[in-house]
Amino acid sequence: MNILRKVVETFAHVMPDRDRDELIQRHRFLGQPISRLDGRPKVTGAAHFSAEYPVEGLVHAAIVYSTISKGAIVAIDTSTAQQAPGVLSVITHLNAPQMKVPPPFSVGDSPSSGTTLVKILNTDRISWNGQPVAVVVADTPEQAEHAASLIHPVYAAEPGVNSFEESIPQAKQPKEIMGEAPEVKKGSADVILKDSIHRVDLTFTTPPYNHNAIELHAAIAIWDGNDKLTLYDTSQFTAGTAASIAGVFGLKTENVRVISPFVGGGFGGKGGLWPYTQLCVLASRITGRPVRLTPSRAGVFRIVGGRTPSQQRVAIAAEPSGKFSTFIHEGVTAQSTDNHFPEQFSFPPRHLYAMDSYRIAQKVTEVNRVANTFMRAPGESIGTFAVESAIDALAYELNLDPVELRMRNEPDRDPVSGNEFSSRYLREAYTMGADKFGWKNRPAAVGSQRDGDWLIGQGTATGTYPVYRVVTAARLRINADGTAHVQTSCQEMGMGTETVQTQHAAERLALPMEKVKFEYGDSTLPAASVAGGSSQTISVALAVHEAADNVIKELLSLAQKDSESALAGAKFDDIHAAKEGIFRRDHPHLGQTYVAILKHAGKDFVEAEHKTGAPLETMKYSMHSYAAQFCEVRVHRLSGEVRVSRWVGAFDCGRILNPKTAVSQFRGGIIMGIGMALTEETMFDDRTGRIMNPSLAEYHVPVQADVPHIDIVYTDIADPHTPLGAHGVGEIGITGVAAAIANAIHHATGKRITSLPITLDKLM
């Protein structure tokens, strides 16, 4: 840990908490199952996604992808492609102008969304199989694709590191993992493990996965003169994309406008700047025409990274009571040769269990593959598979109920940092979930339930995901007609952003929801951070809260210019927003509406823009969401088919702001976890480093028939240290899912499967 961080942490611990937000108790809009406001444009097909904006004179680009994983381009003949019908331009490393490499991904004060240090089209070097080596611009998409198919570069191939397994011996410990130490330890974990009677020591593997949002990545780039750019891009991070693209092409950030209100599913895959965006902008700059670039599904697999593979060891020793005496979690993930993202799989045990001693450490290895990136619950999704499978194995070793074993190791404080928990009701979640599921009726013995040829088992696992808040700016305006506008550059990927933030602003300003307009998805609006890490809801909420306070303060002082005002003499703490205006707390009938104040003051509007401070509370407290996942599986005795037949997810995620949208997030996370556990896997050919199944036909996301009845329950207990008492809910749903399934399969069959996905062959 560096010194600066140490200083900030010390400061964070002595800093007073933010005042408790009174909206935590309000229920007029917050906490209500309000249907999403963007529902209508989406069910009618009217909502525009990035490739769908009508632009005059649009031309189209297509990418040529390398077919080797490492080496150099020796020759690239583009003459046939140049002469193909409709072709306007063919760009390769030989004729592309110099571009800057965007700095790596950062959500800080200078946002950036770089994903790789490879100099796309500015080098003859190849770093992964699928790296863009040329881009063709033509009148129609088909002509561009056709011309691209005519380009066959000559390579001098070199042996690449194509296999993750073979690269493991070269793994190194990175300097840090998302600002945390790569290794934390206490006591002599190995000695305690060796001397312990009750222990498990298992090695787990997880494969690469891809996000596979149904919307393909796509961009439309429009150069305006020499120094202005409009970019429609399917991005979870408009501010980062704008800053990065400006840097790549030497433009001023304010001259790059990135528009991305609706994102057709992201799951992390649209958080970074991937090469198609840069190439689309390049093509527009060179041809002087508006250009659209939509890679095919296979193209997306080649140039947009997914989740790293991992190999993880979990070894736990316990006393006969079940209390953990030591806990080891260590392992390796992969990153590409040109990025830095050691996925934080070792985070879950740092915060989940009371441990007397531990060693938690992770390494990373470099492979010639497309840069890995965040995918829903980076770290925790694969980390909980290993940790929660091992704990289940330990429960059998100790002859203890798996829920009981977990409860016996509930910590009072964060086991590694020693910080107080901001809000932890995992025990309550387990109680709710177990009741709903009927866990007490589960026979303890493995292989004891059968229905014909189907073996039945029930499993459970804990899920966890941190509470992240990121610096976010918002502008809030109250107009003379009593309506409000709230603006920030954030995204609607389907989480319910527009709906929940409108609920919030209406509640905050005591306005009906119809009078609040929430505007988003445009980098020229005040900068929000990435819609990732389950951080957007509370990050935007705090910015809106603080901007609203400033607007109310100004309205109060405007009102008080009139000495006759019912608000005369009132301090900010004496008043609050009520009945579409400002009213005294002690005399609720005394006050003025916004309309009255602005009319009297002769103003069209009052507005404030506000940027939130750094999330110091996350250094002072251990802040996490929790899940207790329960499932039932049926495993066919002869064929090894696995069917998930029942699911209960019990969540502790602070206060739920909109049950309708939140529950859908939980369920969506769970089914992505079912895919991760049973069917999904990105397969690399270790000879060539090429992805073998780059399609929705061969990469199996769950279909309707794969999905059981999923019941969701939640504690709904507000976290006093987060905006609105809420936590983000985008990632928590997937965590613990794969382990719950593996544990249920073990309960059904007696087989402990430690490698994902759990395909039929592993059960034969």
Add this chain to the structure above:
Amino acid sequence: MGSNIAGLMDFVLNNRRIQLPQCRPQTTLLEWLRSNGLTGSKEGCAEGECGACTVLLVRPHGTGSKYVPVNSCLLFLPTLAGQEVLTIEALNENKQLAEAQFAMAEAGGSQCGYCTPGFVMSLFAEQYRPGRAGPCDPHSMGGNLCRCTGYRPIRDAALSLGPAPDDSFRGRLSSPAPSMIPVSYTSIEGRLERPGDLAQCTTFLKKYPDAKILAGATDLAVESNLAYKRWPVLMSIDAVAELQVFQDAADHVEIGAGLPLSEIEFLWEHAPLVAREWLPLFASILIRNRATLGGNLGTASPIGDAAPMLLALDAELKLGGANGIRRVKLQDFFLGYRKTQLEPGELIVSIIIPKPFPNQARFYKVAKRRMDDISTVAACFAVNFDADGRIAQARLAYGGVAAVPIRVTEAEQSLLGKRWDELAVKQAQAIIASELKPLSDHRGSSAYRLAMAQTLLKKFWCER
């Protein structure tokens, strides 16, 4: 209607007649819609997997019509000549949401919203399906993928919908659908011919023996969209009445090679269990609304799912060419990897399944995903017993374990005259191991495929 002057054609799109400009014959409806401002139909895969591009065709149903949801990414534009199509944009033309749209929005069935129009179109077609009663069946949306919601709110939306309202969409169904007119479409980039009968077909094929035969295009359009394959001459069989026959006779069933699978499902009232369980496993509804038996057999894919069932049912094929019709046993039809007995200029006319059906017959498909997936191993087994209860006939057919769909004849022989018991199964399993040498690929290893081939036989016996 549906002018077939070279290079010109029209069709009805969202209640308006559209004159199409010159295009490549392999331009898909989806490409055309999206590049002409109708972006409600989405592209997620361009291969009929995700259903985000679902549109409705108005097709004949008795004397009236029905809405048939299909993947617009798999429809070549010229094949729409004279046809009638609805896209998502048509559903709320009077500014009022269709019930399927309202239900999806209220249930929270739309999350990121990208797959939503596709689900809405499938659900709309289900609600207006003639003869349907009760709540809408969520599995009518089985060909649509959603990565966000976990499907529950989408299912809830379906279950909340009752009978179709009495509106203009329902009114449309009482008048006839457009008929499938002949087409002769040429453009500088190729030619698409849709002959009106079998004689025209064979004449055309005689003239253009290299013409690519186009049925439901659920394979060809994928090759076109993703591998950029181009055929100078395409011949669609959609207007050939002889390929659309269905006859359930006393001693056989004859199924036209060009009949979409969902039509077979509808027409074959007394289909045996094996056919009924085979249909949903074959592919999603959106694919079944286009895919044909002739196409599935004609491509001779070793992993096509039609062949194992038809082999187990001892089907025969009628092949038509310039020299008339000839009949070939399906088991003799496949010659090698993607090679068949079809002579140049010949096409599959119909499939004949003898009756009575076997005493016991079942279809099994092992794939990585339960639905909407390509087989790792497909198997179909059929046995007949004599008066004594001994096995009189056995046909054990597989896909995915050899270069062609195959029967394990030695294992079949081993069963004859035996009691249908575990010992017989074990002996047959041992022989299967010597008869089959499956390949390893990313869908499964050789050992796994072999193990599955053996285990499925036991499953068949267990489920006797």
